[in-house]
Amino acid sequence: MGAGPAGLMAAEALAQAGLRVVVCDAMPSPARKFLMAGRGGLNLTHSTPMPRFLDAYGDAAARLAPFIAAFGPDGLRGWCHALGQETFVGSSGRVFPRAMKASPLLRAWLGRLAALGVEVRARHRWTGWEGAALRFATPAGDAVLAPRVAVLACGGASWPRLGSDGAWAGWVGGCAPFAPANMGFSVRWSEGFRARFAGAPLKRVRLRAPGFDAMGEALVTAAGIEGGLVYAASATLRGLAPVTVALDLRPDLDLAALRARLGGGALSLANRLRRAGLAPVAIGLVQEAVRGGAARDDLAGLVKALPLRLEAPMGLERAISSAGGLGWDAVDDSLMLRGRPGVFAAGEMLDWEAPTGGWLLTACFATGRAAGLAAARFAAAPCGDG
Numbered sequence: 001m002g003a004g005p006a007g008l009m010a011a012e013a014l015a016q017a018g019l020r021v022v023v024c025d026a027m028p029s030p031a032r033k034f035l036m037a038g039r040g041g042l043n044l045t046h047s048t049p050m051p052r053f054l055d056a057y058g059d060a061a062a063r064l065a066p067f068i069a070a071f072g073p074d075g076l077r078g079w080c081h082a083l084g085q086e087t088f089v090g091s092s093g094r095v096f097p098r099a100m101k102a103s104p105l106l107r108a109w110l111g112r113l114a115a116l117g118v119e120v121r122a123r124h125r126w127t128g129w130e131g132a133a134l135r136f137a138t139p140a141g142d143a144v145l146a147p148r149v150a151v152l153a154c155g156g157a158s159w160p161r162l163g164s165d166g167a168w169a170g171w172v173g174g175c176a177p178f179a180p181a182n183m184g185f186s187v188r189w190s191e192g193f194r195a196r197f198a199g200a201p202l203k204r205v206r207l208r209a210p211g212f213d214a215m216g217e218a219l220v221t222a223a224g225i226e227g228g229l230v231y232a233a234s235a236t237l238r239g240l241a242p243v244t245v246a247l248d249l250r251p252d253l254d255l256a257a258l259r260a261r262l263g264g265g266a267l268s269l270a271n272r273l274r275r276a277g278l279a280p281v282a283i284g285l286v287q288e289a290v291r292g293g294a295a296r297d298d299l300a301g302l303v304k305a306l307p308l309r310l311e312a313p314m315g316l317e318r319a320i321s322s323a324g325g326l327g328w329d330a331v332d333d334s335l336m337l338r339g340r341p342g343v344f345a346a347g348e349m350l351d352w353e354a355p356t357g358g359w360l361l362t363a364c365f366a367t368g369r370a371a372g373l374a375a376a377r378f379a380a381a382p383c384g385d386g
């Protein structure tokens with residue numbers, strides 16, 4: 001169920017084990033979120049070595065570890081290469097296919113699956129259980145499938161218009177509520193700032209907040225602030241907003257050096273900030289803060305710790321991923337649903353979250369493969385009871 005990275009990986013494992021495989025997806029074509037992920041450069045995985053790689057999964061690291069040990073960053077890269085898609089490690093340690101996009105990889109993968117006899121049924125929306133079988137809404141009306149084994153890989157609940165709407169949580173027990181993950185935050189910009197700077201990148205800034213301190217890039221949007229650094233802070237800040245964070249707009253200069261660069265008070269605020277090398281958007285941010293009441297007598301202090309009030313997390317509809325989903329207590333160590341023999345779950349449907357940087361897809365591929373292999377073993381067992 002679900003023709004995303006996790007479902008297709010499960011299908012590959014099942015088909016290679018010799019089973020006849022049907023992949024049902026609600027959408028008119030497969031892997032829409034995967035294709036969307038490739039739009040800004042498909043970040044497949046990360047080169048951070050084990051065991052540090054696993055730290056990114058927080059509380060879920062121990063449950064995900066065996067699946068990622070079996071098929072982790074190296075396995076994933078080898079799998080891509082076998083599909084004719086070379087990969088490379090970017091300067092930040094992130095791993096991308098040379099083509100950067102998802103479409104060539106997906107095309108080659110679907111070709112391999114078709115050669116293995118995997119049938120993809122589009123516009124087949126899973127709508128619930130019919131006893132032990134699965135009920136679907138299809139263009140030809142309702143249908144019921146009773147496969148020997150099933151892998152559920154319906155994704156999380158972010159970007160629902162790409163297919164993963166989380167509706168399945170209504171009939172699959174043991175789900176933690178969904179929350180946006182790797183999302184931006186809304187900010188009340190002034191009209192002038194919004195009109196001038198929406199879409200402007202904030203390069204190399206440092207963000208400090210309770211429980212978070214890191215450098216990176218952010219992006220000013222019409223509604224607020226997004227980008228890698230904000231996504232990295234999002235799990236920490238999600239429950240705290242509205243919250244005021246501190247932005248260091250010149251993290252490469254210490255206070256004394258910045259004070260020297262800013263010069264004396266004879267110049268206008270904008271000119272002093274320009275002299276200190278601040279980009280127009282960063283100058284705009286300082287001016288916003290001053291308009292909002294921030295004291296300007298210690299300008300260097302303000303540039304090093306600019307208060308920015310994040311009003312609320314952006315919603316699931318534009319979050320990169322979601323937290324919540326099928327709880328780890330609802331599945332056994334082989335990812336089989338407790339109380340539903342022969343039904344397995346994989347991918348973002350499971351309750352884990354991770355930062356951007358390739359950790360999301362790595363866990364989806366790893367759990368998809370593990371669930372497919374476990375389902376194949378279950379199907380091959382003499383009594384079908386594993």
Ligand SMILES: Cc1cc2nc3c(=O)[nH]c(=O)nc-3n(C[C@H](O)[C@H](O)[C@H](O)COP(=O)(O)OP(=O)(O)OC[C@H]3O[C@@H](n4cnc5c(N)ncnc54)[C@H](O)[C@@H]3O)c2cc1C
Pocket residue numbers: 001002003004005006007024025026027030031032033034036037038041042043044045124125126127153154155156158159162163164165166167168319320321346347348349356357358359360361362364
């Ligand atoms: C803009 C964006 C950029 C991203 N960039 C990256 C990146 O660079 N690196 C990275 O690691 N991750 C990235 N991600 C996250 C990554 O794409 C997801 O984590 C991954 O696609 C999840 O895989 P999945 O197979 O679990 O679920 P999905 O890819 O969501 O696939 C689930 C499938 O199930 C189908 N489905 C859902 N419900 C039903 C139902 N009831 N019946 C039938 N079918 C159903 C859906 O139509 C969908 O095709 C990005 C996400 C977004 C939105």
